[in-house]
Amino acid sequence: MIIRALDPHTVAALLPSLAAMMVKTVAGCASIGFMAGFDQAGALAWWRGRLAAAAGAHDIGTRHDQRFGGGAAL
Template sequence: MIVSRLDEDRLTALLGGLADLLTDTVAGGASVGFLAPLDRAEAVAWWRERTAAVAAGRLAVWVAREGERVAGTVSLALPDKPNSRHRAELVKLMVAREARGRGLGRRLLTAAEEAAAAAGITLLHLDTETDSPAEHLYRSAGWTRAGTIPDYAADPGGRLRPTTLYFKQVGASAVTG
């Protein structure tokens, strides 16, 4: 399984595979910001909208592929404000249902964490649906629970669910902090 960072051209070339992954993730019940059923055209359009942020350096996207099939992805949203350039938000960690349970989520998470540290980012944060399988991954990877917000977002079925916030210090602050 190959994990690589995408530039704008590679993201554009993989729009169909990324859209298939997104629709699979939503169909599987993961709360990644969309309601089910998610139309493939809507998923392609959503990914296409990300290309400008990738080109501008505001979004870093990694993809895991088995051959030509997109099996997983993760992104880092990079702030543009001077007082927040030390941090980034981990967003849209997704693994295809048929590829789960083989450590791919951990590999994607590690790739994003290592790239963040190499870029001088010292603090990562994320939110995830409370009691979701993703929470186990984040806790086991050393992320710290910061708190829970009730009724934060609707799950794919439309039901309001709480979200849990996590953070992780990486790079220099992880060693000295």
């Protein structure tokens, strides 16, 4: 696993993967603050809002086997 700081361009490129991960997590009944039926469009909108709100924050992400593994904002 590799952990590194993510620049805004990299984060923007990961939005579809981040959204898909959230949709799959909610569909699997995980409680991450979204209700059943949460879809890709809703997840993308949430991530775009998060990206705008985090301007200037430090985002980190992980990759495993060239795939996004997870992330956090500091």
